[in-house]
Amino acid sequence: MALPEIWFDDIQDKLTLATGEWSAIARWVSATLTGADTQATWPDRLWADERPRLVFLSLSDGQQTATVDYGSSIGLRAAIEAAIASVQSRGRGATVPYCKIDIVQSAITSERLNSERPFRYDRSLYGLAYTRESQIALLPEELVGWQLLDAEHKLDADRLSRYLKKYPERAAAWQVLRQAARVKFYRFACTSFATDGRDAWLLYRGHRCFNAIAPSDLLNAAERGGRYLRHQQSPEGRFTYCYHASRDRVTIDYNLLRHAGAAIALLDLYEVTGELEFLDAAQGGLDYLLPFSQTSPLVPTVGCCIVENGFAKLGATALAIIALVKYTICTRQQHYLPQLLQLARHLQAAQQPSGAFLHHRQAYPSGEDTSFVSRRYPSQAILAMLYLYKLTERESWLTRAEAGVRYLLMTARPQSDFEDYWLLRSLSELFRHVRNPRYHQQAEQIATVIANHQHPGRPQADWLGSFGKPPSAIATAARLEGLCAVYHLVNVANVAVNRQAHERRHDIIWLAGRFLLQLQCEPETVMYLPKPARARDGFRQQLTDFTIRLDDVYRSITGLLAVYRLTGEPTSQVIRYN
Structure with a gap:
């Protein structure tokens, strides 16, 4: 087999591309592959490039794992033409809709014993290559997408053997390398961009870089997330709880609290869009959910609670109530009302005169308290009571919600560590009805604590706007909803605030929304997975793997919709970032 003209130890200089240049290259490559009669042209400045270049070309039909070819030569144009020739020699490219280009910018050469010890670098940012003779070079997206390097950065040799089967020469070379006592390898970094033939996107860590966000981007992402939920729903109404996309495996675990949250997200989508597909889902x-409603151990003659795996959880009952109230208000149908009121009676019985909620989790049917204490369940129960007030207009629910808030504020942890985003939403909702300045002040304090914990873009650039350690969808989306609630409250309630702090919160909200967009599974993000179509439009748990959990998806939907709703208020319609 012919050896590559240029390999990783030949790469000497980085190639800086302007926005117009990388997008022009993407369109030129797409037009060349498809034979389309377009106006795509090669950037003028890059005709003069005469440095050693190595380029990857990944093609995906959106259904199967992408095929990856590479080309090398003196000059970028010649290297890309070599990659295109490799694609065409295999009879591919003319009808493939998604194309990704990776230009190798730097490489570090190392040597080590051929052992199972971890590779000490970030698998999501750097690729792994072996000798020129082996022709084995793996992009970081391949390492993550097929989990060739696991979370501990250990190479799965057998899995790599399976992955390389579609490249016979590389597969044979890998079997030889596996027997070597020592191996030479390269850690390399790329500039990456992708196109679908119409639009082009600069990529970082395999996801799009968002330099400008319009309200339509937020709504579109939320809608696609809703369709992901709908496609992952069984005929009985159960959602896929956790999909490990790198292994194409689904866990059998389930959680009815998060199931109720998914129903809430779909109702939010219906409320905003009016699309019946979301209401049906x-x-x-x-x-x-409702067959899990069982006789309440607290008020067995008149109440019910949600029971799962032998336990009645306060939070599951609370979120079920919120979902049922939203459905009843959105549709003006009352066929769920009897069960809704039975669940409400259990919630009522779970609250003490002090406002505290006992029995966060009870064994069922004995009713024995398990001593489990949740930081979130009481705030979820308070929000459910405020929803019940919205539906029934009974002052007793407002009184109970206020008692619950007072108790939580009295027993709150030190301010510097108090990030109860469910309470933040409850405070904002309560202040609409009870204009107690303390509620707004406390909401402002919690929002400030949350905002101070937002990642500033260090140590990684794409951490900007996120929350959590490491940054995650659920940590970011949950806090985002709370921040949006306070921001909306200030806009509509005409309360006195520090305008500079309010404007800063606006930026914090949009940065968090942008982070969530990075986690959505776009065609170019999922192209290296075993089954790309199955993961598309979901929201990943983190930037560095492809675990897609139900709560990551539904919280991302509700978080993005919360930001979208703000765009009808006095705020910028398009946010740009440098």
């Missing part, structure tokens, strides 16, 4: 979710 939400109703399917409610129909799956």
Whole structure:
């Protein structure tokens, strides 16, 4: 087999590309592959490039794992033409809709014993290559997408053998390398961009770089997340709880609290868009949920609670109530009302005169308290009471919600560590009805604590706007909803605030929304997975793997919709970042 003209130890200089240049290259490559009669042209400045270049070309039909070819030569144009020739020699490219280009910018050469010890670098940012003779070079997205390097950065040799089967020469070379006592390898970094033939996107860590966000981007992402939920829903109404996309495996675990949250997200989408597909999916979710409603151990003659795996959880009952109230208000139908009121009676019985909620988790049917204490369940129960007030207009629910808030504020942890985003939403909702300055002041304090914990873009650039250690979808989206609630409250309640702090919160909100967009599974993000179509439009748990959990998806939907709703208020319609 012919050896590559240029390999990683030949790369000497980085190639800086302007926005117009990388997008022009992407369109030129797409037009060349498809034979389309377009106006795509090669950037003028890059005709003069005469340095050693190595380029990867990944093609995906959106259904199967992408094929990856590479080309090398003197000059970028010649290297890309070599990669295109490799693609065409295999009879591919003319009809493939998604194309990704990776230009190798730097490489570090190392040698080590051929052992199972971890590779000490970030698998999501750097690729792994072996000798020129082996022709084995793996992009970081391949390492993560097929989990060739696991979370501990250990190479799965057998899995790599399976992955390389579609490249016979590389597969044979890998079997030889596996027997070597020592191996030479390269850690390399790329500039990456992708195109679908119409648009082009600069990529970082395999995801799009968002330099400008419009409200339509937020709504579009939320809608696609809703369709992911709908496609992952069984005929009985149950959602896929956790999909490990790198292994194409689904876990059998389930959680009804998060199931109820998914129904809430779908109802939010229906409320904003009016699309019946979201209402149908939400109703399917409610129909799956309600058979888990069992006689309440607290008020057995008149109440019910949500029971799962032998336990009655306060939070599951609270979120079920919120979902049922939203459905009843959105549709003006009352067929869920009897069950809703039975669940409400259990919630009522779970609250003490002090405002505290006992029995966060009870064994069922004995009713024995398990001593489990949740930081979130009481705030979820308070929000459910405020929803019940919105539906029934009974002052007793408002009184109970206020008692619950007072108790939580009295027993709150030190301010510097108090990030109860469910309470933040409850405070904002309560202040609409009870204009107690303390509620707004406390909401402002919690929002400030949350905002101070937002990542500033260090140690990684794409951490900007995120929350959590490491940054995650659920940590970011949950806090984002709380921040949006306070921001909306200031806009509509005409309360006195520090305008500079309010404007800063606006930026914090949009940065968090941008981070969530990075986690959505776009065609170019999922192209290296075993089954790209199955993961598309979901929201990953983190930037560095492809675990897609139900709560990551539904919280991302509700978080993005919360930001979208703000765009009808006095705020910028398009946010740009440097």
